[in-house]
Amino acid sequence: MKNCWSLKLSNLVLLIGFCTPILSSAQFSLSKEIPGFSFANEEPYLFPVNPGKQNYLAGTMGELRNTHFHAGIDIRTNNMAGVPIRATQRGYISRVIVGSYGYGQVLFLTHPDGNVSVYAHLDRYKGKIANYILNKHYEHKSFDLDLEFTPNQFPINRGDTIGLSGNTGGSNGPHLHFEIRDNKNEALNPLNFKFDEIKDALPPVAQKIAIRPMGIDSRINGRNGRTEFYLLKNGSKYFLSNDIQVNGKIGIELLAFDRMDLSQFRCGINEIEMLVDSQKVFSQKIDKVDFDKSHSIVSLIDFQTLKTRGLRFNKLYVDDGNPLKYYEHALNRGEISISDKPLNIQINLKDAYGNQSTIQFKIRPASPTNGTVLTPLQKPFEYEITGNILSLHVRACNAKGKIYLFEKGNETTLEPNYKGIGHEVYLIDLQKIIPDSAATCQGIVPFHLTDNIPSNVEYTYYSDLADIHFNRNSLYDTLFLNLSKEQKGKSEIFSIGRATEALNSPIEITLKQLEDSDRSKMSVYHVEGRSHEFIGGTWERDKIQFTTSELGDFVILKDTIAPLIYRIQCHQASARFRVMDNLSGISSYNATINGEWLLMKYDYKTGILQSERLDQAKPLKGDFELKVRDKAGNEKVYLQKIL
Numbered sequence: 001m002k003n004c005w006s007l008k009l010s011n012l013v014l015l016i017g018f019c020t021p022i023l024s025s026a027q028f029s030l031s032k033e034i035p036g037f038s039f040a041n042e043e044p045y046l047f048p049v050n051p052g053k054q055n056y057l058a059g060t061m062g063e064l065r066n067t068h069f070h071a072g073i074d075i076r077t078n079n080m081a082g083v084p085i086r087a088t089q090r091g092y093i094s095r096v097i098v099g100s101y102g103y104g105q106v107l108f109l110t111h112p113d114g115n116v117s118v119y120a121h122l123d124r125y126k127g128k129i130a131n132y133i134l135n136k137h138y139e140h141k142s143f144d145l146d147l148e149f150t151p152n153q154f155p156i157n158r159g160d161t162i163g164l165s166g167n168t169g170g171s172n173g174p175h176l177h178f179e180i181r182d183n184k185n186e187a188l189n190p191l192n193f194k195f196d197e198i199k200d201a202l203p204p205v206a207q208k209i210a211i212r213p214m215g216i217d218s219r220i221n222g223r224n225g226r227t228e229f230y231l232l233k234n235g236s237k238y239f240l241s242n243d244i245q246v247n248g249k250i251g252i253e254l255l256a257f258d259r260m261d262l263s264q265f266r267c268g269i270n271e272i273e274m275l276v277d278s279q280k281v282f283s284q285k286i287d288k289v290d291f292d293k294s295h296s297i298v299s300l301i302d303f304q305t306l307k308t309r310g311l312r313f314n315k316l317y318v319d320d321g322n323p324l325k326y327y328e329h330a331l332n333r334g335e336i337s338i339s340d341k342p343l344n345i346q347i348n349l350k351d352a353y354g355n356q357s358t359i360q361f362k363i364r365p366a367s368p369t370n371g372t373v374l375t376p377l378q379k380p381f382e383y384e385i386t387g388n389i390l391s392l393h394v395r396a397c398n399a400k401g402k403i404y405l406f407e408k409g410n411e412t413t414l415e416p417n418y419k420g421i422g423h424e425v426y427l428i429d430l431q432k433i434i435p436d437s438a439a440t441c442q443g444i445v446p447f448h449l450t451d452n453i454p455s456n457v458e459y460t461y462y463s464d465l466a467d468i469h470f471n472r473n474s475l476y477d478t479l480f481l482n483l484s485k486e487q488k489g490k491s492e493i494f495s496i497g498r499a500t501e502a503l504n505s506p507i508e509i510t511l512k513q514l515e516d517s518d519r520s521k522m523s524v525y526h527v528e529g530r531s532h533e534f535i536g537g538t539w540e541r542d543k544i545q546f547t548t549s550e551l552g553d554f555v556i557l558k559d560t561i562a563p564l565i566y567r568i569q570c571h572q573a574s575a576r577f578r579v580m581d582n583l584s585g586i587s588s589y590n591a592t593i594n595g596e597w598l599l600m601k602y603d604y605k606t607g608i609l610q611s612e613r614l615d616q617a618k619p620l621k622g623d624f625e626l627k628v629r630d631k632a633g634n635e636k637v638y639l640q641k642i643l
Contacts, residue, residue: 045088047197055197061189062286063268064312068294071187072179081123081174083165093154098145104169118179123166141597187289191352202259203236203357204349210253218248238359245366251317271350282334298502321476374420380442390428397441405435448484469508497551510545521632527553534584559583559632572619575611584631594622
């Protein structure tokens with residue numbers, strides 16, 4: 001829980017799995033199922049941690065995470081596990097999930113009004129449900145559980161202790177993740193329930209704005225490229241040191257966060273609106289989270305900046321392919337055009353408690369100029385693709401000032417769109433030409449662009465190197481696909497698309513004409529900087545097929561090393577181990593005592609396996625065995641006779 005926005009990207013699928021609808025349990029009124037239950041004159045919702053005392057938050061509902069919108073509030077527990085968690089309202093336990101990732105140990109309560117409260121990252125459950133779950137672990141011989149209950153099984157009163165706070169699943173520190181969902185399984189903002197335990201008199205904090213060109217003729221201070229500006233502060237008002245010179249159509253992005261009383265954490269902002277010359281052109285309000293659309297956060301934030309620098313800029317325009325419904329107003333999709341007069345921009349930020357901040361600045365019309373100040377190039381040439389524009393930057397080295405583009409053997413001459421000191425910029429509209437490469441005075445620039453993949457249609461790209469199948473919903477917008485293979489050391493790196501481009505749903509890739517070698521324990525990995533994320537794949541002769549939810553670089557690696565098992569303690573009272581793997585990662589584990597299955601709870605963050613006996617009075621005595629397998633199929637076995 002280092003900040004309000006931390007969650008490991010690889011846990012997205014597991015998190016979505018925990019957020020699926022609760023089947024029928026949230027679809028009916030409790031008052032119809034249990035005699036005597038009525039929501040008339042019901043007591044207000046109770047704060048679930050230390051009710052009646054001031055509490056502090058480390059996260060708010062709707063804030064921007066890497067892969068989803070935060071669906072609840074994170075309630076601090078002074079960095080301690082074991083704090084009693086109270087039922088916010090009477091009802092019944094309708095679902096329990098136990099897992100190593102995502103929400104960890106989580107409990108769902110259905111209430112008389114049809115709402116469902118959710119309590120995640122619990123250290124343990126309390127009451128009759130705790131023994132029931134323990135027995136289910138042993139019945140299913142599994143740590144992972146997903147159990148649903150009828151209204152009569154585990155009724156709960158308002159204020160009952162249902163569990164203890166913890167750090168299970170994807171949590172980065174002990175706390176309670178608390179949600180309230182409606183009968184459509186949409187997350188509501190718990191702060192709208194007006195808990196007196198939370199105080200907030202601090203306005204949101206604005207850090208930067210970014211201006212993005214929305215066309216090939218757009219310019220920001222003379223250049224076509226996304227440009228960031230630091231904001232200056234005066235109380236709760238923010239401004240720029242200078243006006244911005246703009247030509248053409250632009251979009252504005254915002255880097256900001258909310259502050260809570262006596263908390264160092266950075267939280268989310270619920271409401272943002274933008275006005276141009278006092279006319280509202282954009283408003284965004286996140287007061288519910290639809291789990292089916294939560295992953296589409298990648299269309300609301302600047303995904304490229306997130307992937308390259310870890311910053312979450314909120315787009316104040318509705319980009320192509322954005323399916324979200326958070327926009328109460330979006331004139332011209334929030335895009336701004338400037339022609340012959342200055343425009344006054346005002347951005348208003350409001351949190352759940354009504355605290356407000358305001359950003360004001362001016363953009364002025366300007367014509368494209370050849371005197372633009374450009375950042376010096378570190379290489380002879382650089383290029384990037386943003387939307388449908390390929391921007392090629394080349395060090396100037398002759399007076400000709402032009403390049404040659406090649407597309408399937410055809411040659412096109414291109415003049416620079418603008419220049420800086422010793423630096424020329426060429427803008428290429430990929431909707432008109434998809435170049436294979438460019439010849440410049442600094443050498444040949446290979447783009448490896450092979451095709452433009454349309455969105456909202458099923459499409460398969462075929463080539464000698466790879467076949468790539470896109471489902472109807474795989475893309476948010478048209479993808480200008482790059483495909484290449486490069487030898488790096490002993491490995492071949494397959495570049496398929498760019499990691500800075502988001503997928504809406506997974507794609508299927510078949511790598512072809514691979515070298516004939518021993519393929520046992522060889523799998524596909526996604527290159528993540530200096531590390532590798534296991535994907536897997538299925539071999540068929542000289543091909544391997546796999547599914548991925550990310551574009552970027554892929555490599556085929558061989559994992560022949562079994563996981564490591566470190567004994568922490570193993571005696572009659574408890575068995576505790578740390579497990580780790582060098583490459584593919586831990587896939588499964590199984591422990592027995594005298595041949596009988598033994599529950600081992602797994603914390604992937606620390607690699608700790610901890611035993612829990614069905615009969616606490618019965619010591620662990622006899623032949624203990626622990627088997628740990630990695631995702632490549634390598635297995636390690638630990639044996640010990642416990643005396």
